Amino acid sequence: xxxxxxxxxxxxxxxxxxxxxxxxxxxxxxxxxxxxxxxxxxxxxxxxxxxxxxxxxxxxxxxxxxxxxxxxxxxxxxxxxxxxxxxxxxxxxxxxxxxxxxxxxxxxxxxxx
Amino acid sequence: xxxxxxxxxxxxxxxxxxxxxxxxxxxxxxxxxxxxxxxxxxxxxxxxxxxxxxxxxxxxxxxxxxxxxxxxxxxxxxxxxxxxxxxxxxxxxxxxxxxxxxxxxxxxxxxxx
Numbered sequence: 554x555x556x557x558x559x560x561x562x563x564x565x566x567x568x569x570x571x572x573x574x575x576x577x578x579x580x581x582x583x584x585x586x587x588x589x590x591x592x593x594x595x596x597x598x599x600x601x602x603x604x605x606x607x608x609x610x611x612x613x614x615x616x617x618x619x620x621x622x623x624x625x626x627x628x629x630x631x632x633x634x635x636x637x638x639x640x641x642x643x644x645x646x647x648x649x650x651x652x653x654x655x656x657x658x659x660x661x662x663x664x665x666x
Numbered sequence: 667x668x669x670x671x672x673x674x675x676x677x678x679x680x681x682x683x684x685x686x687x688x689x690x691x692x693x694x695x696x697x698x699x700x701x702x703x704x705x706x707x708x709x710x711x712x713x714x715x716x717x718x719x720x721x722x723x724x725x726x727x728x729x730x731x732x733x734x735x736x737x738x739x740x741x742x743x744x745x746x747x748x749x750x751x752x753x754x755x756x757x758x759x760x761x762x763x764x765x766x767x768x769x770x771x772x773x774x775x776x777x778x779x
Contacts, residue, residue: 557708596670596756596770597709642708653724654768656701656708 556580557657559643565663570633574660576626576643587644588617588628591659597642600628605648633664668693672757672771679747679778687742687774689757695769697760698740699724700732702753703773709756715740747778 557578566572578586585604589597601610601617603626609618614631628641640659647653670691679685691698699714701724711724715734729751731743740759744751757771 594773594775596758596772598770599767602767653711653714654709656710658706658708 556655557643557645559641559657559660561660562658563661563663565665566633568633568635568664568666572630572633572662574628574630574641574643574662576628576657578624578626578643578645578655578657580645580647580655581624582648584646584648586617586619586626587646587654588615588626589642589644591640591642593639600641630662635664635666638662638664668769670757670759670769670771672755672774675772675774677774677776679776681748681778682746685744685747685776687744687755687757687776689740689742689771690738691740691757691759691769692738693759693761693769694737695759695761696737697762697766698734699758699768700730700740700742701756701758702726703756704753712742712755747776749778752776752778 560575585602587602588600591597600612600615603610603619616629619626640661642659643657645655673688696717700712701709703709710726712730713724713732715721721732755774758768760766760768
């Protein structure tokens with residue numbers, strides 16, 4: 554069963570535009586929700602970590618939101634740059650899971666000039 | 667520079683030939699883990715370790731072994747590799763077990779023929 558589902562699977566946008574990536578999860582209860590950026594052939598790099606009590610967290614042009622009632626999170630990218638081309642992965646850590654991480658399959662974003 | 671280092675980055679081997687993928691971190695982290703990443707799927711945990719000499723199975727441990735004799739090193743051992751273990755492998759480390767950022771290595775792309 555997929556406990557963390559992301560949409561869309563892939564997305565193409567033009568440089569300078571904004572975009573929003575979605576994450577729906579069924580993991581409950583959970584300790585925190587994370588967003589990672591993974592460049593092709595590289596390891597994931599953390600963008601944001603939100604505990605279950607937080608609603609939003611920003612990191613530069615990246616803003617993550619969390620609605621624990623609807624079990625949804627989104628990652629908003631503002632004024633996209635070519636270097637934003639990557640996969641973006643939503644990760645949920647179950648409460649009491651000893652830092653166990655449950656990964657979504659990711660959204661592959663391509664930013665074109 | 668704080669980092670998680672995996673070696674080798676690329677490996678092609680034949681079925682049944684034992685191999686070891688090394689992982690080392692220089693951040694004095696207690697928690698380390700191994701993941702595999704396959705197309706269309708999220709990262710899946712193979713094994714994890716909460717401290718020296720403490721290891722436990724993740725979600726897909728079959729066909730793998732690990733050891734944690736020193737805090738900084740967490741090698742992944744494939745005693746008898748099979749083609750279904752062809753995958754992209756990531757080692758990760760974090761300071762603790764709750765709400766702490768996970769740092770990932772650069773990945774090891776393994777092909778078993």
